[in-house]
Amino acid sequence: MKVNGFFRSGSSHRLRIALNLKGLTYEYIAVNLRSEEHLSPRYKAHNPQGFVPTLEADGQVLIQSPAIIEWLEERYPTPALLPADPLGRARVRALAAIVGCDIHPVNNRRILEYLRGPLRCDQVGIDGWCANWITAGFDAIEALLAADRVRGGYCVGHAPTLADVYLVPQVESARRFRVDVSRWPRISAVDAACSRLDAFRLAVPALQPDAVG
Numbered sequence: 261m262k263v264n265g266f267f268r269s270g271s272s273h274r275l276r277i278a279l280n281l282k283g284l285t286y287e288y289i290a291v292n293l294r295s296e297e298h299l300s301p302r303y304k305a306h307n308p309q310g311f312v313p314t315l316e317a318d319g320q321v322l323i324q325s326p327a328i329i330e331w332l333e334e335r336y337p338t339p340a341l342l343p344a345d346p347l348g349r350a351r352v353r354a355l356a357a358i359v360g361c362d363i364h365p366v367n368n369r370r371i372l373e374y375l376r377g378p379l380r381c382d383q384v385g386i387d388g389w390c391a392n393w394i395t396a397g398f399d400a401i402e403a404l405l406a407a408d409r410v411r412g413g414y415c416v417g418h419a420p421t422l423a424d425v426y427l428v429p430q431v432e433s434a435r436r437f438r439v440d441v442s443r444w445p446r447i448s449a450v451d452a453a454c455s456r457l458d459a460f461r462l463a464v465p466a467l468q469p470d471a472v473g
């Protein structure tokens with residue numbers, strides 16, 4: 261399998277975690293978002309949206325990290341990253357969607373470039389924009405974690421699920437935008453628990469071959 265990704269991309273980060281949790285090895289192909297390699301005709305022939313990550317597997321190019329990760333779950337069912345019961349699965353998918361649908365997309369590079377360019381926002385404004393959407397999502401996730409009386413150290417249940425796979429890269433990104441994550445103690449505790457697992461530890465941006473300061 262080959263992952264086309266960028267070290268600092270949150271959606272690439274979540275795919276790396278999912279692959280590691282499944283115990284799958286892959287070749288990493290860096291696509292440099294800073295030099296806009298993802299917008300080149302060559303890369304867009306690969307993924308017309310010009311997004312990372314993509315996964316090359318079984319002779320196909322898979323795009324969209326939620327679709328890729330759900331495909332991984334179906335193709336490599338163990339260890340399971342979704343609970344066995346439908347309500348548990350809905351809970352995990354809802355937590356993942358808060359990150360994947362409601363926080364991450366509005367803080368994506370192309371959105372920030374539009375704020376910086378046509379809308380003439382300065383860095384303070386951009387950091388404020390990101391912090392606003394991260395805060396709205398994390399407030400909701402923290403409330404959902406607090407209401408779940410039966411969970412262990414992770415988002416749902418006693419083992420990592422897709423909810424953790426999505427949350428941890430968003431915490432990393434929140435720190436990069438100078439959001440104080442300690443104000444969400446349950447999210448911070450989940451992040452700390454995950455960081456003790458090799459699957460999460462080895463997926464961090466700083467450890468990727470294309471990592472730069």
Ligand SMILES: N[C@@H](CCC(=O)N[C@@H](CS)C(=O)NCC(=O)O)C(=O)O
Pocket residue numbers: 268269270271272293298310311312313323324325326368369370371
């Ligand atoms: N919904 C897509 C989003 C992918 C995405 O936003 N990737 C970012 C990096 S995290 C990207 O390639 N951004 C390029 C840009 O905004 O120009 C997915 O989950 O795969």
